[in-house]
Amino acid sequence: MGRTGVWLLGARGSVATTAVLGAFAVREGSAAPTGCVTARPEFEGAGLPGLEELVFGGHDLSDVRLCKTAERLARTGVLPAHLPGAFADRLGEVEGALRPGVVAEGGRVTRADVDRLERNLREFAEREGLERTVVVDLTSTETRLEAHPEQEGPEALEAALDSGGARIPASSAYAYAALRAGCAFVEFTPNTGPRLPALRALAEREGLPWAGCDGKTGETLVKSALAPMFAARALRVRSWSSVNLLGGGDGETLADPEHAESKTDSKARGLEHMLGQPVEGPLHIDFVPDLGDAKTAWDHVSFEGFLGARMTLQFTWAGQDSALAAPLVLDLARLAALALGRGTTGPVTALGFFFKDPADSDVHGLVEQWQALTAWSVPEGGGT
Numbered sequence: 546m547g548r549t550g551v552w553l554l555g556a557r558g559s560v561a562t563t564a565v566l567g568a569f570a571v572r573e574g575s576a577a578p579t580g581c582v583t584a585r586p587e588f589e590g591a592g593l594p595g596l597e598e599l600v601f602g603g604h605d606l607s608d609v610r611l612c613k614t615a616e617r618l619a620r621t622g623v624l625p626a627h628l629p630g631a632f633a634d635r636l637g638e639v640e641g642a643l644r645p646g647v648v649a650e651g652g653r654v655t656r657a658d659v660d661r662l663e664r665n666l667r668e669f670a671e672r673e674g675l676e677r678t679v680v681v682d683l684t685s686t687e688t689r690l691e692a693h694p695e696q697e698g699p700e701a702l703e704a705a706l707d708s709g710g711a712r713i714p715a716s717s718a719y720a721y722a723a724l725r726a727g728c729a730f731v732e733f734t735p736n737t738g739p740r741l742p743a744l745r746a747l748a749e750r751e752g753l754p755w756a757g758c759d760g761k762t763g764e765t766l767v768k769s770a771l772a773p774m775f776a777a778r779a780l781r782v783r784s785w786s787s788v789n790l791l792g793g794g795d796g797e798t799l800a801d802p803e804h805a806e807s808k809t810d811s812k813a814r815g816l817e818h819m820l821g822q823p824v825e826g827p828l829h830i831d832f833v834p835d836l837g838d839a840k841t842a843w844d845h846v847s848f849e850g851f852l853g854a855r856m857t858l859q860f861t862w863a864g865q866d867s868a869l870a871a872p873l874v875l876d877l878a879r880l881a882a883l884a885l886g887r888g889t890t891g892p893v894t895a896l897g898f899f900f901k902d903p904a905d906s907d908v909h910g911l912v913e914q915w916q917a918l919t920a921w922s923v924p925e926g927g928g929t
Contacts, residue, residue, distance in 0.1 A: 549594040550670055550678035551878040552728070554719050556603025556643050559623070559793060559838055560683050560733075562614040563871035565601050565639055566624060569632045572596040576625075580872035582898075582918075583879050591922040592886075593879040602642035602669045604662065604719070611636045611643075621837045623865050642669060647718055652690055653710035654718040662722035670726075679881040680723040681731040681874055682716055682738055690714045690737070699750065702743040717741050724753055729881040732757030733874060735902065748891055754884035756877060756893045759901040762869040764789060764842035764862050765815070766911070771846075771858075772819035773910040781849040785816060786826040788843045792836030793866065815901065815909030840866050873899055880922065895921030 553561040570576035572595075578584035583593055615629035615636060629636070644665045647658045670678050693712040694701055702721070705711035713721070716736035723730045724739070724747050732738035732755070739748060739755040748755055761769065764787060775782050817823055826845075846858040877899055884893050897903025898914035908914055 547594070547598065547676035548600055548674055549598050549878070549882045550673060550675040550728075551599050551601050551875075552666060552669065552678055552680045552723075553601065553603035553683055553874075554646065554680065554716075555605055555683035555685070556601075556639075557605040557607045557609055557611055557614055558683055559614065559618060559867040560870045560874060561603065562611055562618060563623065563867040564874040565611070565636070566615055566628055566632055567871050568596050568599055568601070568875055569635050570628060575631070576628075578872070580869070581876055582873070583876045587919045588922055591883060593922075594882050596875070599875075599878065600673045600675060601639045602644075602673075603639075604644050604646035604665065606646045606648065611640050618838065618867065623838050623867050642673075646684070647715055649690075649713065649715045649718065652712050652714075654706070654713055654715065655710045656706040659706060659718055659722050659725075662719060663726045666723060666726040666728060677882055677885045678723075678726070678728040679731060679878045679885065680719065680728045681878060681881075682719060682734050682736060683874065684716060684719075684734060684736065686734055687714050687716055687736045696741045696743050698743050699747045713737075713741065717744060720744050720755070721747070724748055724751055724755075727751070727753065729753060729885040730755040731874075731877045731881050732904075733760045733870070733877065735759040740904070745891065752888060752890045754881060754889040754891065754893050755904075756881055756884075756896040757900060757902075757904050760870055760873055761899060761901045762866065762873065763840060763864055764844065765901045767842075767844075767860060767862055768816060769819065769909055769911040769914070771860075772816055773912065775846075775848060776819060776821050782820050782822070782824050783847045783849055783855075784826040784845075785824050785847075786845045787828045789828075789830045790833045790836060790841045791830060791866070792833055792840070793838050818907050819909045838865055838867050840864060883922070893921075 555561055571578045612629060612633060618624045619626050619629050696713060702711055714737050716738040720730050720739040721744055730739050735758060738757060841863045843861050848856055850856055880896055892904035894906045895917045897906045897908060898918040
């Protein structure tokens with residue numbers, strides 16, 4: 546497909562750093578593509594851009610350099626100890642392509658903010674000779690912002706920007722700039738991003754694809770496999786309780802109830818759809834600094850069998866968040882580039898396989914999502 550830009554929002558964070566280093570390591574043959582869905586044989590005929598064709602850049606508010614993030618991840622066991630040093634020069638090249646992000650001051654984004662973000666994307670594409678660019682949001686979970694008239698249509702949004710600033714979240718400012726620059730957009734977080742009505746309409750008008758929302762990397766992945774099992778076996782789930790322990794920056798952000806609200810809603814939304822019934826049970830997210838990049842989830846499922854027999858299932862999921870998320874970021878960048886190359890417009894529902902809250906889709910079961918993904922990626926007859 547030619548050189549493909551992958552512009553990461555939150556580019557100096559753990560997930561982005563792991564994704565960039567992982568791409569370098571896999572394409573140089575020093576690591577296996579473990580966890581990369583698009584490395585499976587089902588995608589061989591899809592015409593995806595190769596890892597060697599991906600060019601990285603991004604926005605971030607942090608001034609911690611990529612090499613320092615990589616060294617920290619190596620110290621905590623997320624990355625092999627030799628990896629940061631082996632690709633230090635490559636990380637330096639990516640560092641040179643990073644630009645400052647934006648903050649929605651007082652809930653407002655200015656015209657200058659959006660113009661600068663768009664200019665950064667266009668300059669990146671021109672400088673690197675890119676065929677296409679995919680923007681992936683890996684920023685921290687935002688608080689919810691009240692609806693305002695300028696969020697309803699592209700013209701109203703433009704007018705608000707021209708009159709002193711639009712009341713939109715930062716994630717939507719990034720998405721707006723990306724769409725204006727002709728990029729595909731992936732909302733890997735529970736942030737609003739491209740879901741504003743104004744941005745949906747803009748994507749349709751410009752003929753651009755987007756995907757989201759909230760990457761499915763751990764506990765919810767397990768739920769999407771287990772919940773359809775209960776439904777298929779006609780076993781009645783009485784309650785499903787979940788406790789999530791997170792370290793790192795994500796855990797610290799989600800310690801704030803206002804930031805956690807969209808994440809807990811995203812995690813819980815699919816369960817009722819998969820079970821075909823309402824289900825009781827609390828869902829907690831707690832910050833444990835000692836865990837670092839690790840996360841642990843414990844779930845307790847109470848269910849009822851034949852003649853009312855009461856039974857339970859419990860499971861624990863413990864993993865390294867960045868190592869789980871990073872290969873999916875590379876998958877989504879490649880698949881969104883494919884959608885962009887095909888001229889796909891609007892939310893790409895076939896990419897729901899990767900998300901807790903798939904855009905414009907009530908399909909949450911893992912098997913159904915996998916079937917939709919592979920059928921879309923390589924249509925019947927093969928190729929693109």
